[in-house]
Amino acid sequence: MTIEFTKYHGLGNDFILIDNRQSSEPILTDVQAVQLCDRHFGIGADGVIFALPATSPDADYKMRIFNSDGSEPEMCGNGIRCLARFLADLQAPSRTPQTYHIETLAGMITPQIQADGQVTVDMGVPRLTAAEIPTTLMEEDCRVIIQPLEVAGQTWKVTCVNMGNPHCITFVNNVAEIALESIGPQFEHHPIFPQRTNVEFVQVVAPDYLKMRVWERGAGITLACGTGACAALVAGFIIGRCERKATIELPGGSLVIEWSESNERIYMTGPAQRVFTGKLS
C-alpha cells in the first residue's frame, strides 16, 4: 500500500500532512509517526497531521496530530494553518477568503485563508485557571500569574495559559541567553504539570513587539509555535507588559496575534507553505 503525503511548514515548524478523509481513525500509528518525523532516518518533521472527516455536523473536517515523540496534543496553531492550506490545495483552485471549521481535541478552530495567502485562525478563548492548564502549582480555580517555580537550580516567575494545550511562559530580559536545550525538558517534565507542558521564554521589545523562543512538549526546540505565541501574548497582556495586539518574533519568522476585547477570542495570522509531496510505501 502506498500513502501520499505533503510536507508543509509554518515559520519552519514543519509537518507531514496526510489526506485521511476516507477513514475516521489516523491511517498511521504513533510509532510510525515517530519514524517519519526522524530527521535522519525519516522525512523529518515536528509532527504528523491527519485531515479526517468531521464527526460534528458544524465542522468541515477533523484534525488529529502526533508530535515527533508520538504523543498526541490537543491543538497546534502552525499546524492548523498548514492544514487549511493542505485542504485548499486538495480542493478546486482557491477562492478566497476560504474558511474551514475544524474539529480538534481542543474544540472547534476556524482558519481562514486570506487573499494574500496568509492564514488567520480564530483560536478560541484562552483558559487560565490551574485546573484548566493543568498544573498543581496553585489551587484549582486560581490563575497562575508570575508565580515562582524552581527549575534547574533557579527560581523563575512563570505564567500559565491553556490555548487548547498547556503553556508555561517566563518573561526574560534576553531570550538569546536562555539555555533552552537543557532547561526546556526540565520545565516540560516538571511534576507540577501532569500532562507535561510547552515552555516559552519571551522578551518584550516594545508593547506591540515580543521575541519568543520555545521548547515544545513532545517535539523539543522548534522554530515557531502558534499556540505558544498566542499564550505569550495573553500572558504579556495580563501582566501589563504588552498590548492586546502584537507581533511575536520567533526564530522561524513572525506571527501577528490579537486578543479581541469584544469576544475574548484570540486571532493568529501567519503563513503556511507547501514544501514537497511524496509517497510512503
Ligand SMILES: N[C@@H](CCC[C@H](N)C(=O)O)C(=O)O
Ligand atoms: N507547534 C504547535 C504546537 C504543537 C503541539 C505541542 N507540541 C503540544 O504538545 O502541545 C503550534 O504551532 O501550536
